[in-house]
Amino acid sequence: MTVKNSVERSVFDEVMVPCYSPMDFIPVKGQGSRVWDQQDNEYIDFAGGIAVSCLGHCHPAMVKALTEQGNKIWHLSNVMTNEPALRLAKKLTELTFAEKVFFANSGAEANEAALKLARRYAVDTYGPEKTEILAFVQGFHGRTFFTVTVGGQSHYSDGFGPKPSDITHIPYNDIDALKAHISDKTCAVMMEPLQGEGGIVSPSDEFAQAVRELCDKHNALLIFDEVQTGNGRTGDFYAYQGLGITPDILSTAKSLGAGFPIGAIMTTTKIAGHFKVGVHGSTYGGNPLGCAVAEAAVNIISQPETLAGVKERETLFRAGLEKINQKYHIFSEVRGKGLLLGAALNEAWEGRARDILVAAGKAGLMMLVAGPNVLRFTPSLIIPEQDIEEGLARLDKAISTLV
Numbered sequence: 001m002t003v004k005n006s007v008e009r010s011v012f013d014e015v016m017v018p019c020y021s022p023m024d025f026i027p028v029k030g031q032g033s034r035v036w037d038q039q040d041n042e043y044i045d046f047a048g049g050i051a052v053s054c055l056g057h058c059h060p061a062m063v064k065a066l067t068e069q070g071n072k073i074w075h076l077s078n079v080m081t082n083e084p085a086l087r088l089a090k091k092l093t094e095l096t097f098a099e100k101v102f103f104a105n106s107g108a109e110a111n112e113a114a115l116k117l118a119r120r121y122a123v124d125t126y127g128p129e130k131t132e133i134l135a136f137v138q139g140f141h142g143r144t145f146f147t148v149t150v151g152g153q154s155h156y157s158d159g160f161g162p163k164p165s166d167i168t169h170i171p172y173n174d175i176d177a178l179k180a181h182i183s184d185k186t187c188a189v190m191m192e193p194l195q196g197e198g199g200i201v202s203p204s205d206e207f208a209q210a211v212r213e214l215c216d217k218h219n220a221l222l223i224f225d226e227v228q229t230g231n232g233r234t235g236d237f238y239a240y241q242g243l244g245i246t247p248d249i250l251s252t253a254k255s256l257g258a259g260f261p262i263g264a265i266m267t268t269t270k271i272a273g274h275f276k277v278g279v280h281g282s283t284y285g286g287n288p289l290g291c292a293v294a295e296a297a298v299n300i301i302s303q304p305e306t307l308a309g310v311k312e313r314e315t316l317f318r319a320g321l322e323k324i325n326q327k328y329h330i331f332s333e334v335r336g337k338g339l340l341l342g343a344a345l346n347e348a349w350e351g352r353a354r355d356i357l358v359a360a361g362k363a364g365l366m367m368l369v370a371g372p373n374v375l376r377f378t379p380s381l382i383i384p385e386q387d388i389e390e391g392l393a394r395l396d397k398a399i400s401t402l403v
């Protein structure tokens with residue numbers, strides 16, 4: 001391959017808005033779960049572009065879908081419909097509870113649509129007082145002002161002036177707090193069916209059941225933010241399918257496009273009817289290129305073998321992390337589901353997740369954190385077993401440089 005050094009990491013600091021702090025190396029090529037940087041150093045990818053590249057890099061079926069559609073038509077806008085969008089929407093309704101789909105371009109946009117739809121539905125159906133949104137501490141729903149305010153991390157939402165109002169945060173997995181706060185004024189409860197950014201926290205079965213029951217009791221819609229958990233990530237096509245409860249609105253993005261930007265909300269015909277012509281929209285949303293790629297991704301992800309493979313890989317990850325823990329006594333707990341796993345650091349390693357991430361990069365491993373104390377693993381759903389082994393060996397090596 002040709003090494004192009006005309007732009008380097010320092011250019012980021014020169015010309016990019018400084019809201020990120022990217023790693024020192026610049027990846028230029030990927031294949032499966034391996035990535036190469038400008039200097040041709042090779043990395044194992046346990047990050048998957050933050051739970052996005054669910055079929056690895058440059059999967060042949062994805063490249064085919066992209067190039068085929070790329071040679072047909074890229075964009076039409078919502079003034080026209082298009083074949084890939086209709087096919088993808090049909091497929092998503094066949095695979096889930098949903099009867100109707102709205103396409104957006106990102107997770108935040110999907111959640112923005114979900115929240116606006118829930119508010120509109122409640123106001124239309126029950127009157128102007130029913131606007132309260134209940135959400136959870138440490139939740140994450142994106143960076144638009146509405147979604148970041150519904151998210152439960154004030155350091156992301158403070159400092160931008162007056163916020164969208166009538167939003168209440170309660171602790172996750174706390175049935176009593178939910179009972180105490182939910183009322184007939186609640187229009188929706190928004191939650192991740194496994195908190196991702198907030199530290200990889202699963203809901204208890206009782207909590208999930210209680211949320212559904214209390215929403216029904218108070219005519220509140222249950223919105224599941226499946227932006228991170230969706231599309232096979234937990235071993236079910238959507239995480240709600242493994243929880244035994246069904247939301248009223250589901251948002252999806254990240255892995256839906258397997259690396260191409262697309263998002264969507266899914267809901268019932270009854271609720272969807274409140275987004276009448278002109279009430280909501282998106283110029284790019286449902287664009288043929290994005291939908292063609294997502295359709296190819298969904299076709300692969302929804303196969304039973306793919307989903308079963310996620311569970312097998314989870315077992316390998318857990319065993320490997322356990323081995324590392326026996327050697328270094330570094331984790332208090334490994335949690336999560338499928339290939340959305342978190343290794344929580346124990347007290348002796350408190351606050352050092354980012355140090356480990358940087359050391360891992362130097363050892364040839366791309367991974368993630370979820371806050372200062374949790375290592376997060378969101379690799380390709382079809383990562384080869386030997387790449388899991390090799391990646392864990394590199395993690396072991398990275399940790400050894402820090403002890």
Ligand SMILES: *Cc1c(COP(=O)(O)O)cnc(C)c1O
Binds near residue numbers: 141142225226227
């Ligand atoms: C990543 C994420 C979002 C935001 O998605 P963007 O595509 O970055 O807007 C929303 N909700 C959850 C649960 C996420 O993990």
